Amino acid sequence: MAALILGISAVTFAVEMDPREKAVLDQLPGANCGACGFAGCAAFAHEITENPEAEMACPAVNEAALNAMSEILGRDLGGGAAxxxxxxxxxxxxxxxxxxxxxxxxxxxxxxxxxxxxxxxxxxxxxxxxxxxxxxxxxxxxxxxxxxxxxxxxxxxxxxxxxxxxxxxxxxxxxxxxxxxxxxxxxxxxxxxxxxxxxxxxxxxxxxxxxxxxxxxxxxxxxxxxxxxxxxxxxxxxxxxxxxxxxVHTPVKVHVIDEKCKGCGICASVCPVDAISGIIKQPYTVNQSRCIGCGMCIDMCPADAIERNIS
Amino acid sequence: MKDLFVSSSPHIHSPEDTPWIMRQVIYALIPGALIGVYFFGIPAVTVIAVAVVSCVVVEALWQKLTGKDITIADGSAVLTGLLLAMNLPSGSPWWLVCLGSLIAIIVGKQVYGGLGNNPFNPALVARVFLLISFPVQMTTWPQPRSFFSQAADTVTGATPLGALKTAIFEHGTVTAAPHLNLMDPFLGNIGGSLGEISALALILGGIYLIVRKVISWHIPVCYIGSVAVMTGIFWFINPNMYADPAFHLISGGLMLGAFFMATDMVTTPITNKGKIVFAIGCGVITVIIRLWGGYPEGVSFAILIMNALVPLINKATKPGKFGAV
Amino acid sequence: MKTFKGGIHPPEEKDLVKNNPIVDLPLSSVFYVLVQQHLGAPAKPIVKPGDEVKKGQPLSEPLGFVSAPVHAPTSGKVTAIAKRVHPVTGLLAPCIVIEADGKDEWVEGLPLNRDPFTMKKEELMGAIQSAGIVGMGGATFPTHVKLSPPKEKTIDTFIVNGAECEPYLSSDHRLMLEQPERVLNGMRIAMGILGLNKGILAIEANKPDVIKIMEEKAPPEIMVEPLKVKYPQGAEKQLINAITGREVPSGGLPMDVGAVVQNAGTCAAIWDACAHGIPLIERITSVTGRGIKHPKNIRVRVGTPIQEVIDFCGGLTEAAKIIYGGPMMGIAQFSDQISIMKGTSGVLVLTEKDTNISWYSGCISCGRCVEACPMCLIPSTLSKLGEKSMWEMALGNDLLDCVECGSCTYVCPANRPIVHFVKHLKALQRAANAKKKGA
CATH class of the missing domain: 3.30.70.20 (Alpha-Beta Plaits)
Structure with a gap:
């Protein structure tokens, strides 16, 4: 009997909710931390769904969630850099x-x-x-x-x-x-x-x-x-x-891909810690103990012959 | 000057801290416990020892397992154990006592966050749990005998309140109950829980607590007073159906409840006004259960029910602040 | 005997020092005069390093009405305007360093000898304001502000607070006992300024010698009112309540119920300023507690380094806490850089046994704090909210009515630092308000 009353009232008094709002809410972190300036994740989900001007104010969403929300709402939500x-x-x-x-x-x-x-x-x-x-x-x-x-x-x-x-x-x-x-x-x-x-x-x-x-x-x-x-x-x-x-992260050091290196020496000249050495027109080498992983050489190499040591 | 201590004011403190309060309550319970030991002998000593030790051990283990600071030194586990023991029949088997400790400490106290956060009196939670789960063991009352008597067998029998209930059920009148000399429950020469049998010892302990200002007079006086008034009214209306107030006051767990269980600070209102409301509520519910309920005794249930209402009472009896406009 | 609701009875501990007559502290060779020694708007130094100053010469000028200047405690040379630890905040604050020349010469024209009872109200107020007098009980609110209530408030009661309800301290006791005329005459001046023809001198009953001497010396328009010994009997709102039965409304000031309260020491300073033109450059302080070898009541110049005071009283023994003021509301100190201020009613040195440094545990809802609270609040709730930093909810539990007297914390069996929690909540509320205003 009580269940029946509850069931009826649940249907009768159900609050209309934009299905998109629900989908957005599912993507938010749900910590209700308030960093967005709204009273919890639900309030922010409502705002960003209803207000086409609203930008992503949640600092805690990751990129995947941000993309998902942009797709749900069909517009670029801004935000970004973590x-x-x-x-x-x-x-x-x-x-x-x-x-x-x-x-x-x-x-x-x-x-x-x-x-x-x-x-x-x-x-x-x-x-x-x-x-x-x-x-x-x-x-x-x-x-x-x-x-x-x-x-x-x-x-x-x-x-x-x-x-x-x-x-x-x-x-x-x-x-x-x-x-x-x-x-x-x-x-x-x-x-x-x-x-x-x-x-x-x-x-x-x-x-x-x-x-x-x-x-x-x-x-x-x-x-x-x-x-x-x-x-x-x-x-x-x-x-x-x-x-x-x-x-924040330990910098990942770099190495030279011998096959691609043309031996131009630009990398050695830009390296701020003199970690790269070699002979012109021969593959250069990176002194791993000196390299600080700044990546300046990667940006400068005309042959894309330097990459980070990612296993 | 680097070794100086710096804190916010005030810089002095009353010597009456939590362990001090717990110690005072334990001291006040000693006369009641001794009477129990005198009338029930070695089994009573065993129940008290098992209850106290198991409560302390359970509290220490739980706090160790959940990674909290171990606070058995504050004396609250010892007190819970002692109160539990005093609420059990003296013939309780050791496993029943240990189970009671487990319920009291874990379900009654620690799951809420430890001392200070429990809404219900832990010892009473355990007692009611045991009463409902093990009705036979919990209502097998060894009859009192002198500690020095040589009789080998323990005789069991009903408590005066139990006998009263039986008399009403079987004969429809209280006069059919065995006649009770009121001096017996006053001194403790009756069947009942280990620590509730002697009204005198409990009143002495209670007065000690009031004199030391550990508890205020409000709860015991209003609780006992409301029971006296209410049973008095019904006794006056129909002495055949209802026992006299004196009997109600000094039999059963009223004295133990009024002085020691209903005055547990954690589970009672914080203002004096609130304490009066709480105590009268306890009294009324106790009498209702005793007169018309299925159980012969209602103190435990009454206090637990009123414990649940404490937040509401606190809210309703908030003092008017100084300079309120 | 008159009193208020709530309160506590901590051990008085006044025997350590109350029978020691006031003695003069020998002049220090160097003085550190903090620029900010009052509540209210800041003041600006008007001397610079190298300047020669004479005793009583103003060193700063107040910026605003609710402010007070400081004066040179002796003659000598300003050597620096340095940053030193402020005893109230514990942070570095500007401080005028004066090297004494030992001559202790008055600035020209001082001390005067005039009859303040023939002076006009404006002249008296001017004398008090320029003398830099602040509440000497410890709150250090500028006195001239308290004596000039707005026109729409009718003042009918003037109370002088000689309760000295803080344990240990006896500076007001000795002052009233040894120099009753200064206090009574200062009172009469203040009554004249307020336009009243009667005043009440409230003294706790634990000072029967003072009550007796005051009853003998007091002119008919001053009534001596003995009060029950109870802390915080000397708290402004409680004192007014005890004597008049009126309650200062929540968020209001004593003048809202027609009352003005001044400390006994402040009255003595008012007399000095009005009769002799002497600014507030010295005060009476109790140096006491079991952590100091020879407790004394001393007359000390403002700016005297704490070390001189301690040495004069025989040095420290097993000191665990050094407190400016009494043990209930005083401020714990950690630095040897501090100096005596206008509001330093006591230098209290407690041993580890006498103070409270143990850890706190959970609230057991015993209600002792509720019984003790003179403001009829529920301190236990505030402390629980403080633990969780929930200041918004605490506002609904009358957070701002708390006077931080410490009664609740004194009685708390779980040793909870309730006053500290209240201060924490108030600070959070202030920060949030400041942020709201800024936004």
């Missing part, structure tokens, strides 16, 4: 000074409220894992080193962690493999060194060597990599004296 979160602090408790013993809730935002946080560097990670707690995709974890780590394959770039971090040390960078400086300290080098052994010392070597002019650094500002200019050559990583520059 981002991942990057933690811009490498100050583990044994590398960075602590000012006092903090007693209180395990939440960085709350810890920041009492005496400004226990880490001596006022730009450093407080290490209580609020970013990890708020991540709707389980893409972060606290490491043994008391710093948060991002699981890049799970991170969708929704930006929840950025909002949660009281010290603003999380940055979104393109997941295609860009580099990023693991420090945001604005203290001048002398002051910073007293507090932390692994921060950016503003030496500027990275900015000097960057072949693309993508790095800016100042006396009171940690090195900053312009993600639009960065070509992921990785030269900065190899020269940084405090190893504070990190990357």
């Amino acid at each position: 981002f991942v979160a990057f933690i811009r602090c490498k100050g583990t408790p044994d590398q960075t000074e602590t000012r006092y013993n903090y007693v209180g809730p395990k939440d960085c935002r709350a810890a920041q409220l009492v005496a400004g946080g226990s880490k001596a560097c006022q730009f450093g990670c407080l290490g209580l894992g609020t970013c990890v707690d708020v991540c709707p995709f389980g893409a972060m974890y606290m490491g043994e080193d008391s710093l948060p780590h991002v699981i890049e394959s799970k991170c969708t770039g929704c930006g929840k962690c950025i909002q949660a971090c009281p010290r603003g040390i999380v940055q979104l960078i393109p997941s295609s493999g860009n580099f990023c400086v693991g420090c945001i300290s604005s203290d001048i080098s002398k002051d910073m060194k007293q507090l932390c052994k692994v921060g950016c010392i503003k030496c500027g070597i990275c900015a000097d060597v960057c072949p693309f002019d993508a790095i800016s650094v100042a006396k009171d500002k940690a090195a900053q990599i312009d993600q639009a200019k960065c070509q992921t050559c990785g030269l900065c990583v190899s020269v940084c004296p405090t190893s504070v520059i990190g990357f």
